[in-house]
Amino acid sequence: MPGEVIDRPNPEPSPSHVPKQVLPLSVKVQKDPLPEDANKSLKDFRRVACYIAAAMIFLKDNALLKRDLTFDDVKPRLLGHWGTCPGLILVYSHLNYLIRKHDLEMIYVIGPGHGSMGKFFPQYGRDKIGLHNLSTKFSVTGGPPSHINAETPGAIHEGGELGYALAVSFGAVMDKPDLIVTCVIGDGEAETGPTAAAWHGYKYIDPAESGAIIPIVHVNGFKISERTIYGCMDHKELTALFTGYGYQPRFVEDLEDIDTDLANSLEWALTEIQKIQKAARSGNPIMKPRWPVIIMRTPKGWSGPKKVDGEFIEGSFHAHQVPLAKAKSDPQHLKDLEAWLKSYGPENLFDEDGAPVKSILDIIPSKEGSRMGQVKDTYDPYIGITVPDWMELGVEKGTEASSMQLCGSLLDEAFQSNPHSLRIFSPDELVSNKLSAVFDHTGRNFQWDEFSNARGGRVIEILSEHCCQGFMQGYTLTGRVALFPSYESFLGIIHTMMVQYAKFGKMAQETHWRRPLGSLNYIETSTWTRQEHNGFSHQNPSFIGAVLNLKPNAARVYLSPDANCFLSTLAHCLRSKNYVNLMVGSKQPSPVFLSPKEAEAHCRAGASVFEFASTDKGLYPDVVLVGVGAELTFEVVKAAEMLKEIAPELRVRVVNVTDLMVLETEGVHPHALTNQDFDSLFTSDRPIRFNYHGYGTELKGLLFARPHTERITIEGYREEGSTTTPFDMMLVNNVSRYHVMEYALRGGAKVNEKVRVRLVPLLADLKHRIQKTRDYILENGKDKDDIYDLAMVKGSGGGVLYEG
Numbered sequence: 001m002p003g004e005v006i007d008r009p010n011p012e013p014s015p016s017h018v019p020k021q022v023l024p025l026s027v028k029v030q031k032d033p034l035p036e037d038a039n040k041s042l043k044d045f046r047r048v049a050c051y052i053a054a055a056m057i058f059l060k061d062n063a064l065l066k067r068d069l070t071f072d073d074v075k076p077r078l079l080g081h082w083g084t085c086p087g088l089i090l091v092y093s094h095l096n097y098l099i100r101k102h103d104l105e106m107i108y109v110i111g112p113g114h115g116s117m118g119k120f121f122p123q124y125g126r127d128k129i130g131l132h133n134l135s136t137k138f139s140v141t142g143g144p145p146s147h148i149n150a151e152t153p154g155a156i157h158e159g160g161e162l163g164y165a166l167a168v169s170f171g172a173v174m175d176k177p178d179l180i181v182t183c184v185i186g187d188g189e190a191e192t193g194p195t196a197a198a199w200h201g202y203k204y205i206d207p208a209e210s211g212a213i214i215p216i217v218h219v220n221g222f223k224i225s226e227r228t229i230y231g232c233m234d235h236k237e238l239t240a241l242f243t244g245y246g247y248q249p250r251f252v253e254d255l256e257d258i259d260t261d262l263a264n265s266l267e268w269a270l271t272e273i274q275k276i277q278k279a280a281r282s283g284n285p286i287m288k289p290r291w292p293v294i295i296m297r298t299p300k301g302w303s304g305p306k307k308v309d310g311e312f313i314e315g316s317f318h319a320h321q322v323p324l325a326k327a328k329s330d331p332q333h334l335k336d337l338e339a340w341l342k343s344y345g346p347e348n349l350f351d352e353d354g355a356p357v358k359s360i361l362d363i364i365p366s367k368e369g370s371r372m373g374q375v376k377d378t379y380d381p382y383i384g385i386t387v388p389d390w391m392e393l394g395v396e397k398g399t400e401a402s403s404m405q406l407c408g409s410l411l412d413e414a415f416q417s418n419p420h421s422l423r424i425f426s427p428d429e430l431v432s433n434k435l436s437a438v439f440d441h442t443g444r445n446f447q448w449d450e451f452s453n454a455r456g457g458r459v460i461e462i463l464s465e466h467c468c469q470g471f472m473q474g475y476t477l478t479g480r481v482a483l484f485p486s487y488e489s490f491l492g493i494i495h496t497m498m499v500q501y502a503k504f505g506k507m508a509q510e511t512h513w514r515r516p517l518g519s520l521n522y523i524e525t526s527t528w529t530r531q532e533h534n535g536f537s538h539q540n541p542s543f544i545g546a547v548l549n550l551k552p553n554a555a556r557v558y559l560s561p562d563a564n565c566f567l568s569t570l571a572h573c574l575r576s577k578n579y580v581n582l583m584v585g586s587k588q589p590s591p592v593f594l595s596p597k598e599a600e601a602h603c604r605a606g607a608s609v610f611e612f613a614s615t616d617k618g619l620y621p622d623v624v625l626v627g628v629g630a631e632l633t634f635e636v637v638k639a640a641e642m643l644k645e646i647a648p649e650l651r652v653r654v655v656n657v658t659d660l661m662v663l664e665t666e667g668v669h670p671h672a673l674t675n676q677d678f679d680s681l682f683t684s685d686r687p688i689r690f691n692y693h694g695y696g697t698e699l700k701g702l703l704f705a706r707p708h709t710e711r712i713t714i715e716g717y718r719e720e721g722s723t724t725t726p727f728d729m730m731l732v733n734n735v736s737r738y739h740v741m742e743y744a745l746r747g748g749a750k751v752n753e754k755v756r757v758r759l760v761p762l763l764a765d766l767k768h769r770i771q772k773t774r775d776y777i778l779e780n781g782k783d784k785d786d787i788y789d790l791a792m793v794k795g796s797g798g799g800v801l802y803e804g
Contacts, residue, residue, distance in 0.1 A: 031257075031264045031689060040096060041363040042259045044349060045093040046086075048356050050303055051344040051524045052131070053085040056138035057501035058327055058337055064128065065346055069338040076330045079139035080146045083319040084186060086302040087218045093363065094262050094511065095182055095372065100365045107478075108372045109157050109169045110148060110184040118773070120153050120373075120513045128354030136766045150507035150514065153373035156477040158504040161496055163192030166215065167470020170201035171746070172377075172478045173211030174471070178282075179377065179478075180273070182214045187230035188223035194466035194497075196445035199245045201467065202291050203448040204460050207280035209420070212273040213292045214266070215247075220300035222317035227389060238295055246448075248272065248290045253297040263295050266527040272744045278541050286387040288447075305340055306331070380515040381479025387574045388413040390567040394596030401564035403630070404525055404587040406480045408437030410567055411483070414574065415442050415458045422574075425468035429460045429539060433485055433525045436589040457675035469494040473501050476518050481574060484524035488584070489531065489540035502550045502580055509578060519556075519579035523570075525587045527693070528717055528729070529631035535723040544694040548660070549700070552669040557660040559584045559693055561633040562592045564599035565658055572603070584693060593637070606659030606671055613640045613654040622748035622755065624682050628657045631695025631726075632735055636691050642752065647762060649754040652744060655681060665705040675707060679797075685746030691735050692716035713743060728777050739769050 051062040057080035062073040088110060099106050137143030139311045148155050157168045169183040189195055203214070205695035217238075221231035230238065237249060240311050242249040250268060254261040301319020304313070318802045320784070324340075327333040350359055365371050393409050395401045414422055415438065430436060438459060445457035460471060465486065472482040501520060508514040528539035546554050556579045560566035566585045573581040593610065594602055602608050611617035613636075625640060627633025633656050640654050657663060661671040666678070673681065682688050690713055692699045697717040703709055720732040730736035742763060749756035777782055 009415055031260050032267075032724045034260055034263055037359070037362070038263075039125060039259055041359045042093050042097060044357070044359045045363050046089050047344045048346075048349040049088055049089040049093070049358050051341060051346055051349065052134070053080075053089065054082065054304070054341060055135045056080065057082060057322060058324070059117040059135045060297060061132070061136070064350060065145045065341055066339070069341075071328055074334065075140065076328060077140070078193040078322045078325060078327065081321055082304060082323055083222070083317075084220065084306070085217065087296065087298045088184060090217055090258065090262065090298065091182065091184055091296070092217075092372075094259070094266055094361050096365060097263065097577070097636055098266050098270065099372070100363065100369055103367075103370065103374065104180055104270075105178050105370070105377075105774045106372060107156065107169075107172060107179065107375055107378055107471065108154060108184075109165050109172070109181055112185075120379075120511070126355040130712075131350075135690070145164075148229065150504045151511060153513075154375060154378050155373075156474065158379050158500045160503070161500050162186075162189040162292070163194035163466065164191065164198075164470045164473070164497060164500070165199060166195055166198035166213075167467050167561060168474035168477070168590075169213050170205060170481075171425075171471035171474025171476075172214060172473055173205065174423065175209060175480065176211045176377070176478065177209060177277075178768045179211035180213065180214060180270075182216065184216045184218050185656060186223075187217065187219045187221070187228035190217060190230050191223075191228060192491045194464070194470065197467050198461075199242075199247075201471070202246060204445055204462065204471075206216065206285075206445060206447055206454060206456065207277045207289070208454060209456060212291070214269045214273070217293065217295045219295060219297045220302075220313070222320065223302050224320050227315050227317075242293050242295070243290075246288065246290060247293040247294050247494065249295055251295050251297065255298070255743070258298070262296070263484055267295060268292065280454065280610065300322045303343070304689065305336055306682070308336060310736065315486045329506045338755070367551070379479045379513060379634075381477075381575070382515060382517050383421055383479050385414065385418040385481045385574060387571050388417060390571040391596040391600070393567060394564045394599070395592050397564075397595045397598070400523070400589045401563035401592055402587055402589050403560060403563040403585040404434040404523075405437060406563045406567055407523070407570050407585075408435040409440075410570060411435070411438045412442075415710050418481070419456075419458075421800060422458065423471075423475060423692060424459045424483045425471045425475075426459065426461045426485050427465050427468055427487075427490070428463045429487055429526070430461060430485065430737045433487070433523075434719045435485060446706055465493040466497065467489060468499075469497045471499075472520065473497075476520060477504075479517070481518040481521075482633075483521045483523060483574075485525060487526040487531075488528060488543070489526075491524055491543040492523060492540065492546065495543065498546065498580065499550070502554050505554060505578060505580075519573060519581050521573050521581045521582065524584045527584060527586065527629075527631075528721065529629070529693070530588050530726060532587060532721070532726050532729050536721045538718070539721040539729075541584075541694040541717050544582065544584065544660075545698045547580055548698055548798040550580055551666070552661075553682060554578065555661065556581045556671075557584070558582065558603075558656055558658060559660060560603075560628045561630055561656045562590065562594060562599070563636055564592055564594055564596050565603055568599050568603040569658070584629065589636060590630055591637075602656070602659055602797050606662035607655060607657040607673075608655040609681070610637065610656050610680070613637045613652075615644070615651040615653070618653040620651055621683065621686055622651045623710050623744045623750045624686055624688045625744055626655045626657060626688060626690045627698070628660065628690060631730070632691040632693050635735060635737045636740055639737040639744065640736060643744055646741075646765065647745060647748075647755060647758065650744065650748045650752060652748075653683070653686075660702070661701040663699070663706075665702070668678075678706060686711065687743075687750060688712045689740060689743040689747065690714045690716075691740055715739065715743075725777050725781075725783045726781040726786070727773070730788075731774060736770070738766050738773075742766050 060075045124130045139146045169181040254259045273293040299315040301314045306314045324333045327337045443457035444452045446452045476481045531538040555632045558569045609618040625636045627636035664672040696714040715734045718733045749759045
């Protein structure tokens with residue numbers, strides 16, 4: 001059946017369109033008519049943008065339809081997402097008008113969709129050649145992809161995985177009082193859990209210090225192949241939902257006069273925002289203000305083909321991607337494509353040089369910095385922060401300290417030095433993670449609570465890892481610095497969000513016009529090694545592997561052995577740019593092995609010999625014992641101490657690795673040790689035992705290409721645990737001091753005859769100790785007083801831990 005094509009930009013409602021209802025809960029605003037010139041410009045802008053969007057999907061030549069289309073004009077592979085384009089273009093056109101009218105600073109955030117190229121890509125200029133290049137290169141090798149991404153000017157959100165646009169928008173406006181982010185949430189994206197939680201974002205926005213969001217829920221009824229939940233909800237249901245969230249909803253759906261409807265609705269939204277902000281900034285904040293939300297109903301694939309091959313296209317899921325999938329081979333599809341493109345009247349939209357006509361350009365903001373694709377906050381926003389001198393907070397070696405408590409003090413000072421450019425986003429675990437010192441001079445920012453409302457708190461705690469990640473992304477991508485502390489086991493919830501951000505960052509660095517940004521900073525605490533009280537569900541170090549899989553120029557993983565090293569690492573990460581920093585540390589008091597100066601040198605190197613724990617400061621070892629992670633390193637140090645007692649003839653070198661990336665293959669990662677340096681640290685021929693905090697396979701992957709890896713053995717988290725004691729967690733995962741000692745004796749016996757002759761009785765003694773320890777734990781429900789908790793704090797063994 002021939003395709004039926006809309007011949008005007010404002011079609012009749014499709015059968016799937018929900019009829020307008022007037023209900024008491026809906027916001028009813030008088031519609032003021034648009035000026036005639038503005039009305040024409042808005043319509044012409046939409047026509048030309050819809051035309052270009054369709055041409056980008058289909059055409060590799062004849063972009064201005066100067067002749068009849070042929071199969072040779074059509075791309076060999078048709079990629080893109082047409083269905084949502086008309087609605088996004090409608091919003092974009094009206095935001096241009098709003099910005100120009102009110103001189104606004106605005107960013108446009110959406111999920112998947114297309115965007116403008118602007119001044120950053122001269123090959124896509126406003127002429128025949130530019131349009132040809134844009135159509136030819138879109139969604140092909142070497143050209144811009146079909147989703148919003150870092151190559152899209154004005155974008156601060158990777159449009160691949162759905163669910164995060166709204167949270168990112170809220171993060172972007174924090175501490176930017178003049179910024180407005182218009183965020184379009186499709187009714188498909190609205191079905192995701194992260195979006196559902198992010199609607200609460202306004203409860204964390206102080207209108208005195210931050211900007212605002214204009215959320216637009218784009219209800220077109222369908223996702224890729226099914227109806228949407230929101231598309232099947234009537235006005236009363238949606239009004240009740242958003243009223244409960246704390247919004248004032250207004251519906252935009254007058255397809256006969258959509259421009260007047262949307263223009264008045266955006267004016268209303270802006271007015272409501274200004275009322276709320278004015279009250280807050282005059283010292284009389286509104287408690288629980290009702291922020292505006294626009295619910296816009298338009299047909300999916302609006303203004304495209306109505307029917308193709310007997311299937312409804314416009315107003316159905318068939319419009320989602322490519323509505324004329326056989327345009328390269330089917331004559332009827334080609335004919336329908338030509339009719340569709342001609343329906344926009346391209347001959348009236350472009351001048352002889354291929355530039356859009358004046359009525360279209362008139363709606364675009366005249367100031368370059370005001371255009372949504374050129375707002376500086378989206379591509380060159382970084383201002384940096386002042387990081388306090390962490391050494392002043394360092395503690396003496398030979399004592400004990402909680403890494404998290406000291407970090408809380410460092411962050412407290414950082415907040416005082418950076419009152420508008422540093423935030424913590426935490427899933428309600430800050431006090432549990434012993435970071436409560438951050439509250440010495442600030443508080444929580446929760447605007448729905450009378451005790452924290454309008455007090456400028458730097459900490460946002462919400463029990464949604466997705467919201468914390470989204471807030472952090474938006475905050476970081478608009479130039480500030482943020483920190484995300486979490487229980488180790490639950491960071492995996494935002495694994496794919498972190499990866500999407502890293503992909504955005506990779507592509508951003510490959511553009512010539514995006515400038516560096518602050519790093520994403522994660523603190524992973526309440527680790528499996530000390531989650532024996534919460535049990536198996538809280539024992540999971542898998543987020544380490546997620547970061548290791550990133551590109552080497554982004555991935556950074558630090559496992560500090562003590563509090564001074566963690567302070568040094570945190571200070572570095574807060575200053576760093578363009579990385580994904582994962583800092584793994586202990587919240588419990590533990591031995592401080594290195595002085596502040598020693599810690600700084602150790603962290604700078606990424607790994608070094610712990611001379612105090614080694615035989616003759618590590619010279620001429622029979623075996624090398626390596627600790628990676630605080631508790632795992634403690635077990636290695638204790639093993640070395642005990643070996644001096646039971647096998648003084650064994651020569652041991654103890655090494656600590658604090659920067660995991662130094663172990664990567666030479667030349668693969670910027671931090672990777674050369675093979676020569678690796679051998680200087682670990683020897684070239686002696687057995688090596690790694691006691692590793694994460695999963696052993698991660699370390700095997702890093703070490704795979706090192707020479708003579710047959711001498712290396714690795715023990716890490718074995719997915720063994722329960723509600724038990726701290727030391728039993730070491731035992732069941734084969735990372736206890738006894739297991740380290742066993743390996744050391746077996747490895748040393750290969751090169752040391754004195755050890756070899758005593759090996760069997762020594763191993764039997766270790767086996768006996770393990771059994772006796774387990775028996776004691778099972779009988780008493782706790783560790784022996786001198787074996788773990790007190791040993792961690794006091795350093796049992798007469799102070800041997802702190803020699804040197």
